[in-house]
Amino acid sequence: MQVSRRVFLKYAGAVSGLAALNKTGLLSLEHLSPQEAEAMQTAMGKYEVKYTADAMCPAECGMEMWIKDGKIAKIYGNKAVPMNDGIACAKGASGQQLVYSPYRLKYPMIRVGERGSGKFKRVTWSEAIDHIGQKLTDIKKKYGAESVIMDCGDVTDRDHYYRLFFAYGTPNCTEHGAICDTPRRHGPKLMVGGKRWEPDVMRPQLVRQPDGSLKKDYTYKTKLIVYNGWNPFVATRIFYENRGTVGAMVENGCKVVVIDPSLSNTAAKADMWLSPRAGTDGDLFGAMLRYILENDNQNDPDRKYIDSSFKKYSVGWDDFEAAFKSWWGKKDPVNGLGYFSLDWAADRTGLSKKQIEDLSHLFGITKPAALVWGMQSPGHHYNGYCASIIGVALNVITGNFDVPGGVIDTELVKSDKGGSATGKDFKKKKVKRVIDGKEVEGEVEHFHMDLFGSKYPAAWDDAVADYPNAFKEGVDIRYGPFRGHHYPIKAYILRTGNSVLTGSAPHKWKDAILAKDAKGDYKLELYVFIDTLNLESALYADVILPEASYAERQSLSDIYPSHQVIYNRDAVIKPLHECKKPTDIMNMLAKKLNELGDADLKGSDFWEKYKSEEDFVNEMLAPAPGRVNVGTPLPYPQYPEGYKLKGTPDSLEKGEVTIDNEKKEVKGKPVTVEWLRNNNGVAIWPMSWYRYRKHNADEPNKAFPNTSTKLIEFRFDWKDGDKRYGGYKSYNEKIEKAGGEVPKGLKEVGFDRFPSTFFWFETKWNPYTNPDYKKYEKDFPFQLICGRVHHSMSGTQMIPWLSEIKTEGTWQPMNKEFEADVPEAMPMGEEPMKTMKMKFKANTYSVGTIWMNTDDAKKAGIKNGDLVVVENPLGKSTKGKVFASGGIRPGVIKIGFATGGRFSEGLGPAYKTRDYTPSHNDLVDPDVLSPIMGFPGYADMIVKVKKA
Amino acid sequence: MIEELKEELHIYNLLRQLFLKEPSKEIILALSEIPSDEGGENDPGFKLMVSAVKKNKDRLDAWLEELAIEYARLFIGPQNPPAVPYSSFYLSESHSLMSDETIDVRRRYLEAGMAVKELYSIPDDHAGIEFEFVYYLTQRIVELFEKGEREASTRLYETRSDFIEGHMSEWIPLFTNKIYGSTTEDFYKGLSMLSSSFLQ
Numbered sequence A: 001m002q003v004s005r006r007v008f009l010k011y012a013g014a015v016s017g018l019a020a021l022n023k024t025g026l027l028s029l030e031h032l033s034p035q036e037a038e039a040m041q042t043a044m045g046k047y048e049v050k051y052t053a054d055a056m057c058p059a060e061c062g063m064e065m066w067i068k069d070g071k072i073a074k075i076y077g078n079k080a081v082p083m084n085d086g087i088a089c090a091k092g093a094s095g096q097q098l099v100y101s102p103y104r105l106k107y108p109m110i111r112v113g114e115r116g117s118g119k120f121k122r123v124t125w126s127e128a129i130d131h132i133g134q135k136l137t138d139i140k141k142k143y144g145a146e147s148v149i150m151d152c153g154d155v156t157d158r159d160h161y162y163r164l165f166f167a168y169g170t171p172n173c174t175e176h177g178a179i180c181d182t183p184r185r186h187g188p189k190l191m192v193g194g195k196r197w198e199p200d201v202m203r204p205q206l207v208r209q210p211d212g213s214l215k216k217d218y219t220y221k222t223k224l225i226v227y228n229g230w231n232p233f234v235a236t237r238i239f240y241e242n243r244g245t246v247g248a249m250v251e252n253g254c255k256v257v258v259i260d261p262s263l264s265n266t267a268a269k270a271d272m273w274l275s276p277r278a279g280t281d282g283d284l285f286g287a288m289l290r291y292i293l294e295n296d297n298q299n300d301p302d303r304k305y306i307d308s309s310f311k312k313y314s315v316g317w318d319d320f321e322a323a324f325k326s327w328w329g330k331k332d333p334v335n336g337l338g339y340f341s342l343d344w345a346a347d348r349t350g351l352s353k354k355q356i357e358d359l360s361h362l363f364g365i366t367k368p369a370a371l372v373w374g375m376q377s378p379g380h381h382y383n384g385y386c387a388s389i390i391g392v393a394l395n396v397i398t399g400n401f402d403v404p405g406g407v408i409d410t411e412l413v414k415s416d417k418g419g420s421a422t423g424k425d426f427k428k429k430k431v432k433r434v435i436d437g438k439e440v441e442g443e444v445e446h447f448h449m450d451l452f453g454s455k456y457p458a459a460w461d462d463a464v465a466d467y468p469n470a471f472k473e474g475v476d477i478r479y480g481p482f483r484g485h486h487y488p489i490k491a492y493i494l495r496t497g498n499s500v501l502t503g504s505a506p507h508k509w510k511d512a513i514l515a516k517d518a519k520g521d522y523k524l525e526l527y528v529f530i531d532t533l534n535l536e537s538a539l540y541a542d543v544i545l546p547e548a549s550y551a552e553r554q555s556l557s558d559i560y561p562s563h564q565v566i567y568n569r570d571a572v573i574k575p576l577h578e579c580k581k582p583t584d585i586m587n588m589l590a591k592k593l594n595e596l597g598d599a600d601l602k603g604s605d606f607w608e609k610y611k612s613e614e615d616f617v618n619e620m621l622a623p624a625p626g627r628v629n630v631g632t633p634l635p636y637p638q639y640p641e642g643y644k645l646k647g648t649p650d651s652l653e654k655g656e657v658t659i660d661n662e663k664k665e666v667k668g669k670p671v672t673v674e675w676l677r678n679n680n681g682v683a684i685w686p687m688s689w690y691r692y693r694k695h696n697a698d699e700p701n702k703a704f705p706n707t708s709t710k711l712i713e714f715r716f717d718w719k720d721g722d723k724r725y726g727g728y729k730s731y732n733e734k735i736e737k738a739g740g741e742v743p744k745g746l747k748e749v750g751f752d753r754f755p756s757t758f759f760w761f762e763t764k765w766n767p768y769t770n771p772d773y774k775k776y777e778k779d780f781p782f783q784l785i786c787g788r789v790h791h792s793m794s795g796t797q798m799i800p801w802l803s804e805i806k807t808e809g810t811w812q813p814m815n816k817e818f819e820a821d822v823p824e825a826m827p828m829g830e831e832p833m834k835t836m837k838m839k840f841k842a843n844t845y846s847v848g849t850i851w852m853n854t855d856d857a858k859k860a861g862i863k864n865g866d867l868v869v870v871e872n873p874l875g876k877s878t879k880g881k882v883f884a885s886g887g888i889r890p891g892v893i894k895i896g897f898a899t900g901g902r903f904s905e906g907l908g909p910a911y912k913t914r915d916y917t918p919s920h921n922d923l924v925d926p927d928v929l930s931p932i933m934g935f936p937g938y939a940d941m942i943v944k945v946k947k948a
Numbered sequence B: 001m002i003e004e005l006k007e008e009l010h011i012y013n014l015l016r017q018l019f020l021k022e023p024s025k026e027i028i029l030a031l032s033e034i035p036s037d038e039g040g041e042n043d044p045g046f047k048l049m050v051s052a053v054k055k056n057k058d059r060l061d062a063w064l065e066e067l068a069i070e071y072a073r074l075f076i077g078p079q080n081p082p083a084v085p086y087s088s089f090y091l092s093e094s095h096s097l098m099s100d101e102t103i104d105v106r107r108r109y110l111e112a113g114m115a116v117k118e119l120y121s122i123p124d125d126h127a128g129i130e131f132e133f134v135y136y137l138t139q140r141i142v143e144l145f146e147k148g149e150r151e152a153s154t155r156l157y158e159t160r161s162d163f164i165e166g167h168m169s170e171w172i173p174l175f176t177n178k179i180y181g182s183t184t185e186d187f188y189k190g191l192s193m194l195s196s197s198f199l200q
Helices: A003-016 A034-043 A095-099 A125-143 A158-167 A182-192 A240-252 A265-269 A279-294 A307-313 A316-323 A342-349 A353-365 A384-399 A424-428 A464-473 A506-514 A536-540 A582-595 A613-619 A649-654 A672-679 A728-735 A744-748 A772-775 A801-805 A854-859 B001-018 B024-032 B044-055 B057-075 B086-091 B100-111 B127-146 B150-182 B185-200
Strands: A028-031 A047-053 A063-070 A071-077 A108-110 A120-122 A150-151 A197-199 A203-210 A214-217 A222-230 A255-259 A272-273 A369-373 A406-407 A430-435 A439-443 A491-495 A526-533 A541-544 A565-571 A625-628 A642-646 A658-660 A664-665 A683-686 A718-720 A723-725 A783-789 A811-813 A818-826 A833-838 A846-848 A850-853 A869-871 A877-885 A894-897 A942-946 B114-116
Touching: A003 A877, A003 B114, A028 B127, A034 B114, A047 A565, A063 A541, A095 B001, A108 A125, A120 B057, A125 A541, A150 A158, A158 A279, A158 A424, A158 A491, A158 A582, A158 A613, A182 A384, A197 A240, A197 A369, A197 A384, A197 A672, A214 B044, A222 A353, A240 A255, A240 A491, A255 A265, A255 A316, A255 A353, A265 A818, A272 A894, A272 A942, A279 A316, A279 A342, A279 A353, A279 A384, A342 A353, A369 A384, A369 A406, A430 B086, A464 A506, A506 A536, A526 A536, A526 A942, A613 A672, A625 A846, A672 A683, A723 A728, A744 A833, A811 B114, A850 A854, A854 A877, B001 B024, B024 B044, B044 B057, B044 B185, B057 B185, B086 B150, B100 B114, B100 B127, B100 B150, B114 B127, B150 B185
Parallel strands: A150 A491, A222 A255, A222 A369, A255 A272, A491 A526, A526 A541, A642 A664, A783 A894, A850 A877
Antiparallel strands: A028 B114, A047 A063, A063 A071, A108 A120, A108 A541, A197 A406, A203 A214, A430 A439, A565 A683, A625 A642, A658 A664, A718 A723, A783 A942, A811 A846, A818 A833, A850 A894, A869 A877, A869 A942
């Protein structure tokens, strides 16, 4: 030993002996008994197979993970789950790179610098929970519980947090749906009480046979699929659609039409690619509907478009048709043509008359067919509502709704997992406020900032993009019992979301989070970030809580199948580092609030009730499948038609049930986590079609769909005798009770109430369809659209494996040179993958790009790979490299969603490329929030492009 | 040799504590009592740590806060920590955590009858845990030796040498280089020098 050490050692003893040690003197290791050591020795190196779901992706495919020595060793698709039928895509298979990423959040942290400076210190869980608890207690006392927003970002596992904050007393709990695609879902929700319309291509389906047995059916029936702005080969939440589309094409000769300004992967494989101007989806749908109405001839087999039996199962068609036709005679100020004519649509969409006519005829005559519209078309435009309403009408009148091979409202038929665990009952709690000197009583839910606020009272999926305004100006309640109540937003709890980057324009979010009052304090007093990943939004938080990754926490799949399927997303490994499960975070915070004197949070509702996450999931499962016994073939012919089904598939099959004729309910043995674990993780109930009609008679069953009349509704608000019906009824009643006060959103489009049937208004920032923007056409010659790159979404760009795959024009190998670790498949040997260090030469690793047409680029003197600046009329800009190709409509530019400008180091390789990759969100107009539900117009923008 | 081991116990005890958490006030106060006039004899890393403590002794609480922040920045994040404290990050081809290298460390602990308390949550190969393992082994070797169980003591000494030479010295220098290169805080510069010199 060196002399210097000796000298040092005489002091080291004095220093090191001081730390508090436990009995054995060990801080993080423990001594095992011989038995424990032997058991561990035996277990090491053995595989244990666990069934779970891939929640690092919204598709949430069924997975089986092979666990060895407590770590995920192998990942396969779960063959028992029909969503993916045993398949794992590249993203599903790369889960280990997320779970074991050295860059994930590991410990609770508290901010020590200014917001956004990224300076944090590690604290214990109890310090973090104490900090949050104190703040929430103060805020509730000072401003009321409604001043707190719980934004669950990701839909998955939101329920624990909803429960906690509903009980705390705020109804302002939201999730990703609010900034996903609400205008796209609007038509289905309004007209059938559903949400997502998808083609009937999920295979296998479990179908009741004439002999009473159940069979897995793999046959495809669809003859035509029209995907409008929907790209299942790349960006899918509905994983069966990519293999199902190919299956229907190959096995059933199904034709596929893709409508998209860009040549998406789906378009590249389609029979027909139509490339219209951006934001003209409703125009095209309107023209299709007019063509079908004008050219239908029930006596000509080549013109028999309409299946008039829909009238038996719907209400209000005549009014809808009359309102639609009333536009035909009006002249469009843009082109002087009558609305929805072929000439009109050709002028606006940029497609030829013949293309529109051929498409309309093809859709009218081909049966069964499915017309499907995606999030990147109607979903992201200001007037997407109109398109989705016409889309529903087109499918219904042509006889394609819920027929074999047609289109299915997957929201209406998926299994119920919304047991009382979600805490929605807390919203019914009575509360009082003093408004204008008068004490007023209402319920917690009447504080909802959107549903009773001054702007978007029909925002049933919330208006997250409007939060920055609420942070700065507070909330004005204008409807319901608390009319006249104003409250500030004082706390924002963000969990597994990245709203600072993607919740409309990032500058608006940063500005609102950093805003200070006259005293120099942040207006938003508390901002908590909860996640596994270190995303941009973490940089602005006051407190960071590390949540268990998807493989370390348990819940249920959030999926859109064509019939009731539900699977357990099991925790396959223990939470790594100091991460905690949502159930534990919920209980810890509830207990702390209770200790601080908040009697609304009780042990019997939280920590005494849910001892483990399994308790919570079992309660969520209690109503499953929760759908009615309807359709053909009848799922359970032994039970009464129209009765609600509850219980495991095997108990319902075996007749181990009680039948409650009063409640019209058939109840088998409850579905539990244990049952799922014993059945490959998944429960599957039988498929049926024509679920809106009786199985043995041509008349409505009045149990499906989920509307006020249990019929498909073409009217949205009407009276029949004393009774009032329709999807907009309750919102118009709010307006009436408030003396006719018109909400901000409706005022913008000149409405004074929610329309009672078909309506139309134009989108924003579109010089080709809205005369207000004509003046920008010359200086800003490009329409900007965005599209999701499935495997490189906001939260998965730190996974190097996924950048090895290029995707369309928005995710291309256009990197600068760098070194990286690359896994290679090893067909031989024990490990299926082996990682090697490789130097990536320039242009070999995929990054976000700016996709433009070759001719446009040539005209502007821009070459492939040139760094350019894209600027909008609001003076905002972003920078990136151009990918020029013929596969995009001239005059359109496309950028991937959240594929560039990633400024959190937690994004790993994506962070390194931030200086030359574009952020589409930087160009979004934060004030364009669509009028009915306050949804950001992500794809409503025009830009110019110049060399950087 | 046993006397040397007894003395080394102290240094491993100090190192495990400083890598597992930000420094406690007690440790810093004790360091401040050490005279700085030890000429060129002391370990340069240790000297740097002591002089950092002395430089800040009039503003101890504020400095402790700064050390806690620096600890978080260096080893935790939330931004990419410049010095990831897990061996698998340096030794595995994938630079990920919980790799085969982690399992190898787990096996080494198990062979000595030990396991991480938060098994499967904290990767076994955290620098602080590894230093604690050496600390534990050293303690046992001395105990067994003094009880006259020479053979067992020698066997454990071999385990310890294997662990230090066959595992820790493979990555701790890489790790401490990262610390040295990414901090301006003398206390952590000193700690990085001390830890790597001690394994040589």
